Amino acid sequence: QQQVKQSPQSLIVQKGGISIINCAYENTAFDYFPWYQQFPGKGPALLIAIRPDVSEKKEGRFTISFNKSAKQFSLHIMDSQPGDSATYFCAASKGSGYSTLTFGKGTMLLVSP
């Protein structure tokens, strides 16, 4: 059973456009929702994360929107740049104890020049 569903699987956006990636979760015990960016041959890097006490978090061009009642959260990349082309993973964890992350399947983003 996949606990974190991520869509779309791939995405092509023009330079300057908005990239939107969505995730939905099932486990209501999840209380920490990070997004990771991964370039080919590299490990994932934490991009931005949110906890359920807020509905939105913004860091530069990256924004997480969180809808607790719908059990959904999304990543918005404003003014997308070719350098943003990477695979993005959403994840979720329960927070208490050790932090075992449940990952979505990933979205390959290509920002065309």
Next chain:
Amino acid sequence: GAVVSQHPSWVICKSGTSVKIECRSLDFQATTMFWYRQFPKQSLMLMATSNEGSKATYEQGVEKDKFLINHASLTLSTLTVTSAHPEDSSFYICSASRAASYTEAFFGQGTRLTVV
């Protein structure tokens, strides 16, 4: 920021030999470290969780005798792939969590293992 260093970045070994991968937290103490495996164009698959000074907890389907994990200190965990076979070829990634952190995990750069 928190830095996790993984070594080596890539390794090629002969079938039947063992390979050790190191994961170090450079500027923080990691009470918990995680080992993942990633196949091309797929998500990260958690293999095991290790806490400093105790035995690792392996995920279902992961052979603990094949993938030996040691977390001897708060800054070092090692994954040894024993008697490696071509099907063990993969991208292995570690991550570490700080003792005082809520849940934040920092990832190493990954190790590409090719077994020939």
